[in-house]
Amino acid sequence: MTDTPFLPDFFLRPTLAVARGVLGALLVRDVPAGRLVGRIVETEAYLFNDPACHAVRMTLAGPEHCHTARNAAMFGPPGHAYVYFTYGNHFMLNIVTQPAGTPEAVLIRALEPLEGVGEMLHARPVDPRNLTNGPGKLTQALSIGTALNGHDLSLPPLRLVQGTPVPEDAIVAAPRIGITRATEWLYRFYERGNGWVSRPRS
DNA sequence: TCTTAGATGCGCT
DNA sequence: GCGCATCTAAGAA
Numbered sequence: 107m108t109d110t111p112f113l114p115d116f117f118l119r120p121t122l123a124v125a126r127g128v129l130g131a132l133l134v135r136d137v138p139a140g141r142l143v144g145r146i147v148e149t150e151a152y153l154f155n156d157p158a159c160h161a162v163r164m165t166l167a168g169p170e171h172c173h174t175a176r177n178a179a180m181f182g183p184p185g186h187a188y189v190y191f192t193y194g195n196h197f198m199l200n201i202v203t204q205p206a207g208t209p210e211a212v213l214i215r216a217l218e219p220l221e222g223v224g225e226m227l228h229a230r231p232v233d234p235r236n237l238t239n240g241p242g243k244l245t246q247a248l249s250i251g252t253a254l255n256g257h258d259l260s261l262p263p264l265r266l267v268q269g270t271p272v273p274e275d276a277i278v279a280a281p282r283i284g285i286t287r288a289t290e291w292l293y294r295f296y297e298r299g300n301g302w303v304s305r306p307r308s
Numbered sequence: 309t310c311t312t313a314g315a316t317g318c319g320c321t
Numbered sequence: 322g323c324g325c326a327t328c329t330a331a332g333a334a
Contacts, residue, residue, distance in 0.1 A: 191318065193315085195316055242326095284326050
């Protein structure tokens, strides 16, 4: 069960459907210290015509003005990783969706740790309850940085594999966190009642 | 338990 | 310079 990858077509579905569909999927990360596995419990969708997306300028000025070194991976093939650095400290992990040329992605916001918790705590020495309940936290716990930007998520050392999908009636849609534009769009999805979901700042 | 401010560095204007 | 798909420590209650 931890070895079934997603078929490429999965990432060609509408990005909002992918954001729901990867809830329950597993992220498998191989590091020298061992194998780390986390279950995805919270995501956000970012669309090409989305004011909060790094590639929104495509709609305004055309692709040639919005395709930059930073967001290049979002224009690449679906099912690959888009990793970027922000706030001077943190890496964000996204799954690229849509055909190459259409910059959309799904941000992984929280994981439920399943395997390798001891190794994760070594990479991120904090109270275990704060190990992977946020987008910057989980990348630190899994040692994910820009070296994995553009990486094919069907291959080691970072793979996305199928788990038990979260049923639709257990998925909550909510406003995205930490953005200043399009804050009313319900593009954040999480598993209802899961204790690893990040908490919005008030 | 909750709220606030500061850190930190890259990409853009 | 300013903003940022964030996190943490410190302080109040």
